[in-house]
Amino acid sequence: MLRGVLFGLGLLSGTMLSQSAFAEAARTLQIIVSKDKQSMVVYDGDKVVATSKVSTGKAGHTTPSGIFSILEKRKYHESNIYSNAPMPFMQRLTWSGIALHEGQVPNYPASHGCVRIPSSFAQTLFQMTERGVHVVISDAPVEPVPIEHANLFTPLKPLPTAPLLSDVDLRPTAMKRKPAGPVEVAMNSAGAGQDPMTTGSLEAVVPENAAPLRILIQRRGARETMLDVQALLTELGFDTGTPDGLAGPMTRAAIAGFKRWKALPDDGPLLGKEFLAALYHSAGQKEAPLGQIMVRQNFEPLFEAPVGIKDPEIALGTHFFTADHIERNAETAEWHTVTLPNALSAEEMKQFGIETPADPSRPGAAAAALDRIEIPTDIRERIATLMSNGTSLTITDQGLGPETGKGTDFVTLTRTQPNPAQAQDSIAKPRPARRSQNASTYRSIGLY
Template sequence: MSRVCAVARRRGVACVVSGFAAAFAASALWLEPGPALAFGEDVALQPEPPAAEAPPARKARRRAKPAAREKRVEAPSPDRPLFAVISIGNQSISIYNHNGLVERSMVSTGMPGHPTPEGMFTIIGRERMHHSNLYSNAPMPFMQRITWSGVAMHLGVVPGHPASHGCIRLPGGFASKLWGLTRIGERVVISPHEVAPTEISHPSLPSPKMQIEAAAEPATDGATVSDASEPKLLDPRKFADRLIVKAAADTAAAAQAAKDADAAIAGARQNVARAAADLRAAEAAQASAKSKAEAAAKSFETARTAAERPAVASATPETAPVSDGKAEAAKEAAAVAKTSAEAALAEATTQLDAAKAASAARAAEFSDAVRRSKEATLAVAAASKAEKDARLRTTPISVLVSKKDRKVYVRQGLTPLFEAPATIRDPEMALGSHLFIATATENGGKDLKWSVVSLPARYAEARSERRKKGLVEERSISRGPASSPAEALDRIEIAQDVRDRIAERLWLGGSLIVSDQPPSVETGAVGTDLTVKLR
């Protein structure tokens, strides 16, 4: 080829053969679907090549005046929340909000033998640049995870037919655009055929509970703020924001109280040590004073006995008075010493009692400081938990009513909240699988507008697959066609206290699934949403 080019150059002909061949080869490589890949596996993730354009003539470029730079106008962000509907049959993805279709693109789903699961899922993780840990560290730009078992939406080759090992491949431009639109917690529906959401209004759909914000307290001069003189109604999201502020303040106050309590413990511990030393000194002083008092008392008794003893018979009358005088003097001196020792003992005993009282007081102060420290630690934990729960309230709530389990499951922020019994009327009849999403507000922000997406039943196919595999039916297949969304809502009964607990946290983006199916195995303990799989 280089020899041909050389000849062409000598003849003044541009050599474009090799460039055209290289471009053709690159295009062929890009369009070649290659082996289908699963989550974390696309190894040919490249942006689609732009269409080749002939460069303008050099002279024309020189003569052309620079065109005025157009001001770039950013497209307005669509109203939230968004939700996605993927059609395996049409190999397409459609993004909706309460106004209808927002964006649409072709996709490539799982090929036969490696199908993309059908059902109702949620975006549970996002990474701008993810690398597969299964397939040679393959890049997966703009990855949005919908299951932890290995299914995600991400940039990849989109040949116009199913070609992956289960993931949903997105074209380059759309993958980056979708990344900027969606958020964790938004719903993704994967259907075997094209389905579209419809608006629905039904008395059984939950309504948000408006919370009362207390009026402001009067100012110190007796005046009140006019716009806060009456209670205000807050929707669950605004109420959650208030709870976050309060919980954050409570957490800070509890943390400061815990810090102060720890400092008080350190000071009380030093006071206890000093009081203990003072008590030991007082005990030693009292013991010494007691010993001296006892010795003085003994000396006095000896002197008194000597003074009262009769004069010795051999003594002459002239010496007897002298002996009696010395004994009396010794007695008086012993009495004085005894009185002084008793006074010293009394003083030492008083000081010992004071030291004991001080020691007991310091011990009580230490115990109180320890108690306050424990209470402050518990208050920190409680305030932190309250703040975490308040932040959880700002995320979409998810509810699943399962005919199979006769239960209602409630989660928020990919975290389980509670479960409760549910009653389904006519349980032998098919309920279907319906996803209701709160997409907008109405009635001045006091009520919600709902959209619903219903998936086609796959009971016959599921029965056939289990028969082929030789599996025993775990449950009877429901009879008849699936209920419409309104009929499904008519057939479910949930206790009022459960509805109230849901209403306290329900706001935009909240969803309700009514299905014959139980939560799928994709619904893990934490970090996943309530998921229903039909295949």
């Protein structure tokens, strides 16, 4: 209710409310753009906050579809590709150049890839959002719907910040005989009337203004397999260098050493099936899980770990979930979801061993995907401890795309055809994603 009031007043005047008030409300916003309808709808949960017409990319400069977030905001910006064309109230979605910005909106696709917004609405939207607000771009219109599922994360209740009965003198007693009535236990009067198990605070761990988590669950690819290889070889005494998912000289030397140890052939693929089976067996582990969970916060990698995927021969599809109304003491949260069409190529299906494609029109498709994900308890608890309003989860078969990199949330590109032409940007020349030089590890799994 409060957020609705804030945004309603904001539509009337951008100067009536403090920026901090809008920032708190903005984190649960979700912007959905339909290329078919040339429309934009701003949601808070499943409530419509604002609507507008837009103009997306014309033929040859198609606006990419997918799940994005606002990376940068500038009241005035000029294109460095298209003759310094003015782009007021620019809100960047990718570092390669897609953005929302003020421009001509002729009721049909006319941009060079960006999403143009009418002048009357661009400034209002700019004031409503902050960095990190999600933007979903699809062909046909989609809308968030409420979802409840046991596999969705819920916040953990605060723990006490001090030992129970910390200043109560405990005196030994001898019970001479069975008491005739109830036994009273002295408690610290300072906490009278409070539940000692819920009087603590997570403020030191989760500040009130903590940035929401960005969570991605994907199928494991070559990078995740190499991370496993590096971790297992290190446990067996081989030096692979810093685990980074890359086949560098030290990693290649360690792999060659293991093959000599196990009398495995050194020709053929670097990570062949025989090599992987021998490595996991030597480390006393089963075959690697098929999925990976990755967590970011403030546009930076936080941690990642393997997860299981049931029925791996069936595609998961692409589903986007957002959390709102988090009540930590009650350990509850409200989730909404959007399912997006996302066609896999024949090569991708072969790579992941997928035999049955996803059906985004199937009722309950998002819940069916959640049913198949197996998340370790310690990972679930860590996320539950850190999550805040606006936390999001993306489930997809495809891995990290080319737009996910340094200074981004997870950018998931989707497509209705297996091999569409890639759209060119209209803001900046492509900037390759860069890996953080200070990437650390969590549970022997390297950051991306």
